Amino acid sequence: MMLFAQADQGGIYSLISTLLFIAFLLILSIPDIQLGFQMWRLSSIVEKELGEIKRMSDNARNKLIDMLKSLNAKDPQGLVDTLAEMFVIDPVSVEPIDIISRMRHLLRGGESKIKLLIKDSVPNADPVTISKLEVSAEVVNALNLVYKVVRHYINLAKKLKSPMLMYQVQMVIPILKRMAEAYSKAQDTFRDGKPVGDSLGPLVAARLMLNATRKWEPAEETVAAETIVEGRKVIVVKALGPLATVGRPGEAVARIVEEHNGQIARIITVDAALKLEGEQTGSVAEGVGVAMGDPGPEKIAIERVATKYGIPIDAVIVKMGMEEAITDMPKEVYDAAEKAESLVRKIIIERTPIGSSVIVVGVGNTSGVGQ
Secondary structure (H helix, E strand, O other): OHHHHHHHHHHHHHHHHHHOOOOOOOHHHHHHHHHHHHHHHHHHHHHHHHHHHHHHHHHHHHHHOOOOHHOOOOOHHHHHHHOOOOOOOOOOOOOOHHHHHHHHHHHHHHHHHHHHHHHHOOOOOHHHHHHHHHHHHHHHHHHHHHHHHHHHHHHOOOOHHHHHHHHHHHHHHHHHHHHHHHHHHHHHHHHOOOOOOHHHHHHHEEEEEOOOOEEEEEOEEEEEEEEEEEEEEEEEEEEEEOOOOOOOOHHHHHHHHHHOOOOEEEEEEEEEEOOOOOOOOEEEEEEEHHHHHHHHHHHHHHHHHHHHHOOOOOOOOOEEOHHHHOOOOHHHHHHHHHHHHHHHHHHHHHOOOOOOOOEEEEEOOHHHHHH
16 A cells, blocks of 8 residues: 555656646746746846956955055045046047047047046155056046946846847956956056066167167157167157156157158067967067057157158067056066067168168057166
8 A cells, every 4th residue: 555655656746847847848938938037047147247347346446545545645535436437538530630639639638637636636646656546547447437338238138128138248248357357457567566568668668778878758758769779870769667658659759750850761669469369478570550559649640750751660569468468577578578679670780771860669558667
């Protein structure tokens, strides 16, 4: 009797399990329920990643606040909140006339405003400290923007009940999280005044400046120096170090060329460049054109003056990943500086006549690199 009872009980459990499974499949087959399940699954995945980005954003804010407090800044919390929401509106592009000058005016206006806000809060800070605070503010601003954009699309997908939009967020969020992680690490590097991967160009320029006969500042936060390479006068330009700044290399080069009445045999730009996945960090490549990740004003200043006087432009780049470009300079990039310098010297010797003048521009953030 007991055996029959156990058999009946087992059959009942099996029947119930089967019925529950069938019911579950039927429920999932209902479009609205299926849609809700998809949205729940996707949102749980992307919201977890959003939480990580939020954590990095908050951490960057707190670090900047601590920096300001250590300098006895006025209202550090209010200043950080203001800097985190700062923005620059692009100029009107429908009418392209004078768009570069308008862009230059707006970009420099944005830079000046950030400097003014920081100097007003910490009036006794030295230029190097000011530049560190500026870069830290840019990191906070960038992380805040990444977080708000991702949050916007997650909330929009929920509001519209759109799995397709949520799938798109899921696809791009690993890239955005990787970008956020790079910015988060960069804040510590710039705060400590260390060279970053993007300091490659200024490092090459600094090496060429070692035996300079004279140095001067042709533009704001930009230094130039004269040296001799195999009978050629070489004018080397870089951002003023060890500030965490890229300077104004385009304005400096344009001014130097005009001062020489266009008698410049060649302009050589040296910069870091983002590598493609699979390429080797520290690999050196040569090309033609202005190697510069500028939005437009500085780069076009060199192109215009070079075109005006028919001056050839060479580009020397050292490849690296995004994280390597804005965090501690990797050994592979540091070692590549010597190779890049050798290539620059080779270009000067092989492509310019003795007695001519050449301009070499070390493009990039000169954090931790003097001259």
